[in-house]
Amino acid sequence: MARNIGGQYTTHRVLGRxxxxxxxxxxxxxxPVAIKVLREDLAADPDLAERFAHERHALLGLEHPHIVGVHDLLVSEGPEGRDIALVMDLVRGPDLRAHLDRERRLAPHDAVALTAEVASALAVAHAAGIVHRDVKPENILLDPVEGGRGEGAGRGFTALLTDFGVAKLIDEPRHGGKGGVVGTPDYMAPEIVEGLPPRAAVDIYALVTVLYELLAGFTPFGGGHPGAVLRRQVTETAAPLPGVPAELWELIQQCLAKAPASRLRAAELASRLRELLPAVAGLPPLDIGDPLAEPTPEAEPAPAAAHAAGAADEDQGPERVAVPLVRGAAPDSERATHTRMRVPDADELAGGAHGTARVIRPAGAPRAGSARHGAAARRRRRLAVTAAALLAAGAVGGWLLFSGGDGDSGDNGAPPGVVERLDEPGEP
Incomplete structure (x- = not known):
């Protein structure tokens, strides 16, 4: 059903939610344009309209070949209430999440080239003082390349980053509050989890997390309860990916550093990635298994919220679903929330074992479980063996103490085996 927005725009059909x-x-x-209409509860907030007006000029002036252009930011009153909307360029291609759902992972050359395109877009935004704060595959659109020419012609598409400013606009005191955290757990930088103000470095962390996912088929710290994902972001290091050139892996490590100052700037990241393109040319997609795809008796099973119910087809890998940050929030097609949760305190963040979040294995190899579960399983086995030995010793000691001397099985009523051990030469 057609709907008028702001007097000069008309909506026709839903493209996504x-x-x-x-x-x-x-x-x-x-x-034709794409119109993003914010949720009713957000639009009902009178302070949000003021924030839109404040950000309008900055977002309208953000232009780059790899940024989805914003035509207008609208606040309008209608018979159904207030509408707050962003009017943007219409991109005909899918988002990167839909592409990954189909392909699972990309060849290293395509993954590196796509990431370099998005990094160059972030460089322009950061120079203008704008932090995206929600870089993820759902916010990277793939624009088809016509005629087989230009950047992205080999892949058939070029990457465009969208939704600039949305996370900042809705993450204000009324919607987050002091001590709140907003974002998508899989891509959230450690400093956000710890409650620090988001700077440009959070976008670098999120983008290289996307690069890791493009190569591996899964994020370095994802899976399980969102609180566990946030803890891993702070305490654990990403597991190396076999088959990735050393120079590329060093770059990934640097940009996934826990300290924001250790990460590259967006322009540096784009330049370094383009320099690495010859080194990854011709490499096939990595042949590795998802550490979460095959649970083992030793590893603790991930909660059902981390994956869709039921086993996924082996060729497609496990189905990924949204992981809401608050209990009861419904998963959405963006695998993200823009809801928030309390920032974990220091004890909670330090509560998990340190080490690698993943043990990467070749495709088809049995899963050994993650490092944090393997050590715990060994400790449990040692404790079980020790407890069994103590119980056995206690049973024998109790039998000797309370049994009479007129038993039928040997001296002092003890079994013959026990008598043989006690009756040493020279003893009475």
Whole structure:
């Protein structure tokens, strides 16, 4: 059903739904556009309209070949209430999440080239003082390349980063509050988890997490309860990916550093990635298994929220679903929330074992479990053996203490085996 937005734009049909709102195919004075209408509860906030007006000029002036352009930011009153919407360029291709759901992982050259495109977009935004704060595959659109020419022609598409400013606009005191944390757990930088203000370095961390996922088929710290994911972001290191050139892995490690100052800037990241393109040219997609795909008796099973119910087809890998940050929040097609949770305190963050979050294995190899579970399983086995030995010793000692001397099985009523051990030469 057609709906008028702001007097000069009309929505026609839904293109997608996410944690912050609904994206519509729309029509404006200059032709087709995409219109992102924020959720009703967000639009009802009178302070949000003021924040939109404050950010309007900065977002409208953000132009780059790999950024989805924003035509307008609208606040309008209608018979159904207030509408707050972003009017953006219409991109005909899918988002990167849909592409990954189909392909599972990319060849290293395609993954590195795509990440370099997004890094160059972030460099322009950061220079303008804008932090995206929610870089993830759902916010990277793939624009088809026509005629087989230009950047991205080998892949058939070029990457465009969208949803600039949305996370910042809705993450204000009324919606987050002091001590709140907003974002998508799999891509959230450690400093956000610890309650520090988000700077440009959080976008670098999130983007290289996306690069890791493009190569591996899974994120370095994802899986399980969102609180566990956030803890891993702070305490654990990413497991190396076999088959990745050393120079590329060093770059990934540097940009996943826990200290924001250790990460590269966006322009440096884009340049370094492009320099690495010859080194990864011709490499096939990595042949590794997802550590969460095959649970073992030793490893603790991940909660059902981490994966879709039921086993996924082996060729497609496990189905990924949204992991809401608050209990009861419904998963959405963006695998993200824009809801928030309390920042974990120091004791909670330090509560898990330190080490690697993943043990990467070749595809088809049996899963050994993650490092944090393996050590715990060994400790449990040692404790069980020790307890069994103590119980056996206690049973024998109790039998000797309370049995009479007129038993039928040997001296002092003890079994013959016990008598043989006690009756040493020279003893009475």
């Amino acid at each position: 996410g944690g912050a709102g609904t994206v519509w195919l729309g029509e404006g004075p200059e032709g």
